[in-house]
Every structure is written in structure tokens, then in C-alpha cells.
Amino acid sequence: MTERTLIKDLAASSDGPVSVSGWVETVRDQKKVQFVVLRDESGAVQLVAPRVSGDDGEIVATDVSDTITSLSQGSFLTATGELKHDERVKLGGVEIKLDALDVASLAIAETPIKDDSGIDKRMDWRFLDLRVPRNALIFKIQTTFLHALRSYWVEHDYIEIQTPKLMASASESKAELFRVEYFDGSAFLAQSPQFFKQMAQPAGFGKIFEVGPAFRADPSFTSRHATEFTSVDAEISWIDSHEDVMKMHEEILVAGFQAVKDKHGDAIKELFDVEVTVPTLPFPRIPLAEAKKIVASRGYEIPRADDDMDPEGERQIAAYAREELGSEFVFLTDYASTIRPFYHMRREGDPSITNSYDLIFNGTEISTGAQREHRVDVLTEQIKEKGLDPEELDGYLDFFRYGVPAHGGFGMGLSRVLMLLLGLPNLREATYLFRGPTRLEP
Amino acid sequence: MTERTLIKDLAASSDGPVSVSGWVETVRDQKKVQFVVLRDESGAVQLVAPRVSGDDGEIVATDVSDTITSLSQGSFLTATGELKHDERVKLGGVEIKLDALDVASLAIAETPIKDDSGIDKRMDWRFLDLRVPRNALIFKIQTTFLHALRSYWVEHDYIEIQTPKLMASASESKAELFRVEYFDGSAFLAQSPQFFKQMAQPAGFGKIFEVGPAFRADPSFTSRHATEFTSVDAEISWIDSHEDVMKMHEEILVAGFQAVKDKHGDAIKELFDVEVTVPTLPFPRIPLAEAKKIVASRGYEIPRADDDMDPEGERQIAAYAREELGSEFVFLTDYASTIRPFYHMRREGDPSITNSYDLIFNGTEISTGAQREHRVDVLTEQIKEKGLDPEELDGYLDFFRYGVPAHGGFGMGLSRVLMLLLGLPNLREATYLFRGPTRLEP
Numbered sequence: 079m080t081e082r083t084l085i086k087d088l089a090a091s092s093d094g095p096v097s098v099s100g101w102v103e104t105v106r107d108q109k110k111v112q113f114v115v116l117r118d119e120s121g122a123v124q125l126v127a128p129r130v131s132g133d134d135g136e137i138v139a140t141d142v143s144d145t146i147t148s149l150s151q152g153s154f155l156t157a158t159g160e161l162k163h164d165e166r167v168k169l170g171g172v173e174i175k176l177d178a179l180d181v182a183s184l185a186i187a188e189t190p191i192k193d194d195s196g197i198d199k200r201m202d203w204r205f206l207d208l209r210v211p212r213n214a215l216i217f218k219i220q221t222t223f224l225h226a227l228r229s230y231w232v233e234h235d236y237i238e239i240q241t242p243k244l245m246a247s248a249s250e251s252k253a254e255l256f257r258v259e260y261f262d263g264s265a266f267l268a269q270s271p272q273f274f275k276q277m278a279q280p281a282g283f284g285k286i287f288e289v290g291p292a293f294r295a296d297p298s299f300t301s302r303h304a305t306e307f308t309s310v311d312a313e314i315s316w317i318d319s320h321e322d323v324m325k326m327h328e329e330i331l332v333a334g335f336q337a338v339k340d341k342h343g344d345a346i347k348e349l350f351d352v353e354v355t356v357p358t359l360p361f362p363r364i365p366l367a368e369a370k371k372i373v374a375s376r377g378y379e380i381p382r383a384d385d386d387m388d389p390e391g392e393r394q395i396a397a398y399a400r401e402e403l404g405s406e407f408v409f410l411t412d413y414a415s416t417i418r419p420f421y422h423m424r425r426e427g428d429p430s431i432t433n434s435y436d437l438i439f440n441g442t443e444i445s446t447g448a449q450r451e452h453r454v455d456v457l458t459e460q461i462k463e464k465g466l467d468p469e470e471l472d473g474y475l476d477f478f479r480y481g482v483p484a485h486g487g488f489g490m491g492l493s494r495v496l497m498l499l500l501g502l503p504n505l506r507e508a509t510y511l512f513r514g515p516t517r518l519e520p
Numbered sequence: 521m522t523e524r525t526l527i528k529d530l531a532a533s534s535d536g537p538v539s540v541s542g543w544v545e546t547v548r549d550q551k552k553v554q555f556v557v558l559r560d561e562s563g564a565v566q567l568v569a570p571r572v573s574g575d576d577g578e579i580v581a582t583d584v585s586d587t588i589t590s591l592s593q594g595s596f597l598t599a600t601g602e603l604k605h606d607e608r609v610k611l612g613g614v615e616i617k618l619d620a621l622d623v624a625s626l627a628i629a630e631t632p633i634k635d636d637s638g639i640d641k642r643m644d645w646r647f648l649d650l651r652v653p654r655n656a657l658i659f660k661i662q663t664t665f666l667h668a669l670r671s672y673w674v675e676h677d678y679i680e681i682q683t684p685k686l687m688a689s690a691s692e693s694k695a696e697l698f699r700v701e702y703f704d705g706s707a708f709l710a711q712s713p714q715f716f717k718q719m720a721q722p723a724g725f726g727k728i729f730e731v732g733p734a735f736r737a738d739p740s741f742t743s744r745h746a747t748e749f750t751s752v753d754a755e756i757s758w759i760d761s762h763e764d765v766m767k768m769h770e771e772i773l774v775a776g777f778q779a780v781k782d783k784h785g786d787a788i789k790e791l792f793d794v795e796v797t798v799p800t801l802p803f804p805r806i807p808l809a810e811a812k813k814i815v816a817s818r819g820y821e822i823p824r825a826d827d828d829m830d831p832e833g834e835r836q837i838a839a840y841a842r843e844e845l846g847s848e849f850v851f852l853t854d855y856a857s858t859i860r861p862f863y864h865m866r867r868e869g870d871p872s873i874t875n876s877y878d879l880i881f882n883g884t885e886i887s888t889g890a891q892r893e894h895r896v897d898v899l900t901e902q903i904k905e906k907g908l909d910p911e912e913l914d915g916y917l918d919f920f921r922y923g924v925p926a927h928g929g930f931g932m933g934l935s936r937v938l939m940l941l942l943g944l945p946n947l948r949e950a951t952y953l954f955r956g957p958t959r960l961e962p
Binding site: 239291515 | 524526541542543544559560561562592594595596598624625626627628632645646647648650651656659660662663664666667670671674677678679680681682683684685686687688698699700701702703707709715716719720722723724725726727732733735737739747748750757758894895896915916918919920921922923924925926934952953955957960961962
């Protein structure tokens with residue numbers, strides 16, 4: 079492979095021969111000197127080619143000067159030349175005096191998107207949109223964040239699983255389910271790895287995690303929904319309650335945010351004007367009933383008949399946690415059984431309450447976690463109570479008939495975490511290629 | 521959470537109070553003493569409960585003795601008692617004298633699968649099948665392997681991407697494509713992340729990786745095929761040829777195998793009778809034409825009209841690499857253009873050959889890699905030549921119209937690597953929940 083130097087490493091390199099590769103951001107084709115600003119995944123640098131004069135003092139065309147004249151914005155090339163440190167150069171204090179240019183690919187001169195293009199137009203041209211350093215940074219942050227989570231889990235003896243996304247039947251509700259033509263029959267796309275990550279518990283895996291896609295046939299067009307999203311899941315055995323899940327959950331987030339701050343804190347400050355705060359342990363925990371009182375005392379009445387929060391309620395309780403408790407994160411606990419799925423365990427002594435939580439980050443829910451009901455008789459009753467048919471869930475119920483430990487876990491939307499960390503207006507910005515009801519391309 | 525000690529850590533723990541959690545492997549309910557072998561994800565230990573005599577010398581029933589008598593195999597429980605080191609105890613040299621048992625869940629007494637159950641029956645009861653230490657070890661190895669790969673990539677500044685599995689059209693061929701009902705229209709499940717990982721190159725991401733599901737509507741029932749599998753993918757910019765891809769590919773495999781050997785070498789030797797060999801760099805590279813001659817000289821004529829290998833040919837060349845070159849891995853290179861997809865770059869000066877390779881491990885192909893054709897005019901010609909319609913691939917072709925670096929990458933089947941590393945008879949053993957034409961459950 080051509081020994082290219084990453085542009086971010088030029089400032090620390092010695093003056094002398096160097097090779098960089100990237101795409102053309104701007105060309106200034108002047109009379110006496112030509113400039114190209116070249117960008118790679120790590121930064122941008124100025125390439126300089128002084129015009130060459132002939133014996134008669136007239137400018138002479140050279141391979142390099144002709145190539146530069148032909149360069150369109152977005153063209154990819156490798157430049158070799160002499161690196162020179164020069165404090166007067168605003169762009170990184172270095173420039174490269176060109177010896178040669180090797181053009182890999184000339185771009186069409188038109189630029190389909192501009193700085194002020196709308197989000198839909200930008201998604202149409204996502205590969206160009208991602209050249210913007212601010213947009214690419216999102217996925218570098220995501221990489222660092224995920225690796226910190228996985229490293230925590232691996233160091234704590236978790237097993238990584240890959241659960242199938244093709245299922246014979248619905249995992250939870252039949253609404254929002256995509257049907258797949260499967261040979262002569264049908265399959266369905268997993269809405270979450272719920273059943274299969276729970277399966278790891280009677281399998282004796284102890285502690286597991288998974289990062290993978292989940293699918294929801296949700297026709298809504300909010301800023302927070304997608305038909306396909308990356309779900310971050312963990313499930314652990316031998317818990318006493320959801321408190322044990324929350325404890326692990328907050329620890330991985332501290333690990334993730336610490337890694338992000340260490341590696342990208344400065345870039346995030348520069349490009350998003352966001353100061354990454356590593357949360358302190360423990361995160362605040364507020365039972366839902368108390369949270370509703372707090373929200374009411376702030377002058378907001380949640381307009382819902384059930385016992386749930388609504389988005390504005392989440393924002394209000396998050397504002398309270400930030401202002402009064404100094405935390406961007408808050409666990410809301412003790413959700414009512416009426417609004418939780420059948421597999422959430424109910425509180426001993428008060429079955430109207432579940433051993434479950436939502437995690438709110440900067441005003442929006444990013445995760446739901448719970449202790450699971452592992453007693454097959456109680457589980458069967460809860461299935462019936464929710465109007466579901468235990469017969470249809472017989473395969474799932476088998477997991478609980480042959481021995482199973484107490485267990486619990488959470489599922490967390492990856493793009494939501496990124497969106498809320500960086501203050502992005504919607505999920506699309508934090509998704510490599512967004513999928514929605516009217517968006518399947520590119 | 522209950523402070524449980526992992527059973528593997530008991531030998532190094534001091535005698536005294538201890539708590540372990542797991543499932544019942546055997547019960548020996550004897551007259552003077554009761555024994556339970558308890559297993560968790562890390563090992564097995566013997567629990568001992570001497571019978572208690574009353575003043576009259578008769579055995580008295582206690583909570584503990586009654587509980588043990590009721591225990592069925594597979595029941596999950598937490599045991600507390602006194603840890604005692606005793607060399608005479610064959611199982612790890614320790615035992616726990618029971619103070620109390622807390623049963624989380626009693627198992628149904630029947631055991632649906634036995635040691636000699638067939639693979640299909642075992643898959644029906646996969647959560648019980650995975651309790652077998654040998655089967656669970658596969659996924660611990662996989663966890664270690666994947667983490668080593670990802671760590672290599674993260675340390676080398678790769679960006680992790682999650683490409684969508686829902687697509688508007690076929691990624692490569694229309695055969696083997698699953699159709700999804702998508703609101704009022706159709707979507708298709710990605711057969712590979714090929715197009716979208718390539719998209720990261722004109723996006724300027726430089727180097728990317730992904731580990732995620734891929735789907736093939738392949739009706740075959742071989743030991744090496746599945747309708748859903750985990751694909752390990754990487755794609756890098758600014759390569760000179762497929763050689764640069766192979767270089768990275770072999771380096772990640774060395775990292776992965778070294779980590780597996782370090783962490784699981786002994787257990788793999790014990791449970792699979794396999795000595796993990798960390799491959800040495802570089803792996804042998806054999807052009808296909810030469811490989812065919814070698815195979816022929818070993819007495820095997822490949823019965824194919826095209827220029828491809830067949831499974832027996834792969835076994836033969838692997839045997840040659842093992843015997844003559846001392847390597848379990850071998851790159852076969854220079855595949856003919858006729859049997860490679862349109863997006864493989866062809867050799868400069870000899871378009872009958874592609875800049876591509878297959879990686880053979882222990883006799884079976886685990887991966888295909890290539891330099892991609894990034895020149896849009898050449899690419900368009902190759903699409904036509906393969907009988908495809910450039911119009912239908914217009915969105916993909918856009919990736920190459922606005923500037924793109926030279927690039928290449930590979931896709932590798934995760935379960936295949938595990939299967940071949942451990943000498944498993946088929947892919948199902950190395951898949952958490954296998955999916956095939958007639959297998960969608962559990």
C-alpha cells in the first residue's frame with residue numbers, strides 16, 4: 079500500500095518528502111501559484127504548486143499545473159511533495175509543496191448538496207454528506223463508544239451473542255412487524271432480541287450482550303423513530319432486581335462517555351459546541367409517581383390517561399435532574415404493570431408496579447430495562463392478562479420450564495444516545511443510512 | 521446483586537463462607553450424605569450436605585435435605601455454605617458444605633435431549649444444548665475472537681459502521697433474495713453489506729469494519745450454508761491491489777487466533793482436542809491456476825467447466841498448504857473475471873484475471889476479498905458484461921461519480937471460522953440459533 083501519512087499527523091512530522099491521500103475541498107488556481115486544500119478522514123492540508131516560468135519569463139504548463147486546473151471539488155487523489163512547517167499557514171501550520179499528483183477519480187463538477195440543503199436531500203446524497211467532518215465525526219464517536227461498552231463487557235466475562243433477525247412469529251406485539259417471504263412460508267423480522275437474549279439465561283450463559291439491528295414497521299415520521307435501528311442489548315443472570323441491571327447500565331455509560339471524552343472531547347467541543355460530561359455514579363433514580371409530582375410542580379400536567387410519561391414530561395424531569403441533581407441522566411423506575419410488557423417482573427407485594435425502568439438522557443428516553451418474570455406460572459398468567467395467547471408463546475415459555483435463573487437486562491437505541499449526546503435535531507443525523515417508511519435508499 | 525463467586529474462582533479462594541449460583545447437573549441423594557454437582561458458566565462444583573441425626577440417632581429431615589431431594593436436573597439455584605479445599609475431591613479439589621439453598625426455578629424432570637441426540641433435536645432444544653460446556657465454549661471463543669478483531673481495527677483508526685439490512689433492491693444478484701413487505705411496497709434483505717461498505721469510501725471514511733447479519737434465500741441444506749449468518753466485513757481506501765487487503769486480513773486473523781489461544785487454548789485442547797495454532801505471517805498465496813496444477817498433481821481433477829475451485833479442490837490445496845507450507849491458511853488469488861462479480865477490479869494488462877482472492881482455512885473457504893473497480897466507466901462496462909442493467913444500479917454507480925479512492929475489502933463468515941477452528945461437523949454447531957430453509961425456531 080502507498081505509504082500515506084494521515085493529515086492529522088503532518089504537524090508532528092518533520093519537514094521533507096511526504097505523501098497524503100484524500101479529496102479536493104477547494105482549488106485556487108492563481109496566476110503565480112496554485113493551491114489545493116486536500117481533506118482526508120483525519121483533517122485538511124494545503125497543497126502548493128508555484129507556477130513555473132520558462133526562459134522567457136512566461137508561465138509554463140506542467141503536469142502538475144494542468145492536473146490542478148482540471149481538478150473538480152470532490153476528486154480523490156494522492157499528492158507527494160515536500161512537507162514544510164510554516165506558522166503563517168492558517169490550516170494546521172503546514173503545507174506541502176507539490177511534486178506530483180496521482181488522481182484516483184475525478185468528480186463530476188456539480189455538487190448535488192450544499193451547506194444549506196435539507197435533511198432529505200442530504201440523505202439522498204449521504205455519501206457526500208458524510209464527507210463533512212462534523213458528520214463523519216458522529217461515526218468515529220460511535221465507534222469509540224461501542225468499543226468502550228464492549229471492552230467493559232468482555233473484561234467482565236460477558237458472552238457476545240448474535241441472535242437471529244428472522245423469526246417464525248412475533249417477539250412481542252404483532253403490530254409493527256415486518257413480514258418476510260420465506261421460501262413457501264413467512265418469517266418476521268425481529269423487533270428486538272428480547273426472547274433470544276433471554277434464552278441465554280436458561281442456557282447458562284450468565285451475562286451476555288449484543289449489538290445488532292432491530293426492525294419496527296412503525297409508520298411514524300417523528301425525529302426519534304426509524305424502521306431499522308441498532309439496538310444495544312445486555313442481559314444478566316442472578317439479579318435481585320432491576321437495580322442490578324441499572325448498576326451495570328450506568329457503569330457501561332460511564333465507560334463509554336469517558337472514552338468518548340478522552341478521544342473526541344476537543345473535536346466535539348469544536349464541531350458541536352458540546353462539552354462532553356462523563357456522568358457520575360450513581361445516576362439519580364426517581365420512581366415514576368414521584369417524577370409525575372415533580373413535573374406537575376413545574377407546571378406541566380401530563381395529558382395521558384395511563385400512568386406513563388410523555389415526551390414533554392421526559393423533558394421536564396430531565397430538566398429537573400439537570401438543574402437540581404446535576405445529572406444529564408435519570409432513571410425513572412417503578413413503571414405501572416399496565417403499561418409494561420408481560421415479561422416484566424412485578425413488584426413483590428405490589429403487582430401494580432414492575433421491576434423496570436426507563437433511562438432518560440438529555441430529555442429523551444434512550445432505554446428500557448427490567449427484571450424479567452422467570453416463574454413460568456406467573457409469566458403465563460401475565461401473558462393471559464395482556465390478552466395474548468400462551469399457546470402462541472409456547473416456545474418462549476419452554477425457556478422457563480427447564481430451569482432458569484432470575485435475570486434482567488435492557489435494550490438501548492444506539493443512534494438515540496449519539497443524537498442526544500451531540501444535540502442533533504433528529505435520529506437521521508446519527509444513522510449511517512437511515513430507514514423510514516418512505517426511505518429505503520441509498 | 522447477590523455476591524456470587526464464579527465456580528472457576530473457587531480453587532483460588534480461601535476456605536470459608538461462599539455463595540455460588542448455577543444449575544443442577546447431578547444429585548446423589550444418599551443415606552448419610554447428599555451431593556449436588558452444580559454448574560455455572562465457568563465450571564462445576566460439588567455441594568455436600570451431610571444428613572442430620574436427631575437425639576435418637578435417626579436421620580432428621582431439614583430444609584436443605586428436603587430441598588435436595590426435590591431437585592431435578594437443570595434446576596437453577598443459589599447455594600451458600602463453607603468452601604473447603606480437599607485434594608480428594610476430583611471435581612476441582614474443592615467442595616462446599618451447604619448451609620442453605622435458594623431455588624430460583626425447578627426444572628421439569630424430563631430431559632428432552634440426551635448426549636446422543638441428533639443435531640436437529642438438539643437445535644429444537646438449543647437452550648438446553650448450550651448448557652453443555654463444550655457448546656457454550658464456542659461462543660466464549662467467538663466473543664474473544666471478535667473482540668480481538670475489533671480491537672485491532674479500533675487501534676488502527678477504523679470506523680465501525682452499521683449498514684442497513686433493508687434495501688430497496690438487490691445488492692448483487694436477484695437470486696437468493698428475501699422479499700419483505702414494506703408498508704405498501706417491497707424491500708429486500710441485504711445479502712451482504714457490499715454496496716454500503718463501499719459507500720464509506722467515497723464518503724471519505726478511509727477504513728471501516730462491520731460485524732452484522734446477512735441473509736441468503738439459499739434453499740441448500742449443506743453443512744456450510746445458512747439463510748442468516750454473521751458477516752465480518754472490512755473495507756479500506758488507498759490500496760494498490762488486493763495484496764493490501766490480504767495483508768490486513770491476515771493480521772487480524774493472527775490477532776484473533778492469538779487472543780483465542782491465550783484465553784481458551786487449554787479449554788479448547790480439553791473439550792475439542794484441538795491445538796490452536798496461531799498462524800505465522802505472511803500466509804501462503806497461490807494463484808488459482810497454480811493451485812489447480814497442484815491439486816491435479818495430487819491426483820484430483822476438478823470437475824468444473826469454469827475456472828473455479830470446488831470443495832474437494834479446496835480441501836486438496838489446503839492439505840498441500842498444511843503439508844508443504846506448514847499453514848492452515850492459504851490465500852488463493854487471481855480468480856478469473858468470468859466467475860467473479862462485476863465489482864471486482866480486473867488485472868491491469870490482463871482483464872481475464874481479477875484482483876481478488878479467497879481465503880481457505882482448514883480446507884474450506886471462509887472469505888472472499890478483492891480490490892473494487894472504482895472507475896465508473898470501467899465499472900459500467902463490467903455491469904453490462906455480466907448481463908446486468910446499469911440503470912438498476914444507478915444509485916450504486918453514483919458512489920463512483922463524485923470522486924472515490926481506490927479501495928478493497930473482504931467479507932468473512934464468522935461461524936465458518938469457528939467451525940473450522942474447532943473441527944465442528946457443521947455450521948449449526950457454531951451458530952447461536954441456526955436459520956435454514958426449514959428452521960426458523962426457536
